[in-house]
Amino acid sequence: MEFRKRIEELLNEFLETRKDLFLIDLKISAGDDITVILDGDNGVSLQDCLDASRAIEFNMDREEHDFSLQVMSAGLSEPLSTPRQFSKNIGREIEVMLEDSSKIEGELSKVDDEKITLVLRYRKPKDIGKGKVDVEEEKEISYPEIKKALVVIKF
Incomplete structure (x- = not known):
């Protein structure tokens, strides 16, 4: 399965369990640096970011595909898009x-x-x-x- 599609699939599975959270942006650089920006109806906590990060990391094999992962909440400086x-x-x-x-x-x-x-x-x-x-x-x-x-x- 293509790398980006696998990341999207894992994120969607995680977000299905957390209906209060939603994806704002997913960026994957040429060097496989993954940046996930989340927002939530009631904000996004550090624990929410950790949970999303674990949902991806624990289901990917770094031996097969090396990557870096950063999960963050949308800040006030982020444009509104949804x-x-x-x-x-x-x-x-x-x-x-x-x-x-x-x-x-x-x-x-x-x-x-x-x-x-x-x-x-x-x-x-x-x-x-x-x-x-x-x-x-x-x-x-x-x-x-x-x-x-x-x-x-x-x-």
């Missing part, structure tokens, strides 16, 4: 870069299998008189429109 990732960040501010290279920042309010919805808040000049008014509007963005989405970290 509906499950977006769902766990409802209520947070996110910045979305669209395929046309424009950026939108807003509070993630809804997520489904086709799109996300952001609440945009800004001030605009009054129609009559001086001053500005607070405006809040919803913007739906389909997944194919999203080039990159990141959680905005505020201090």
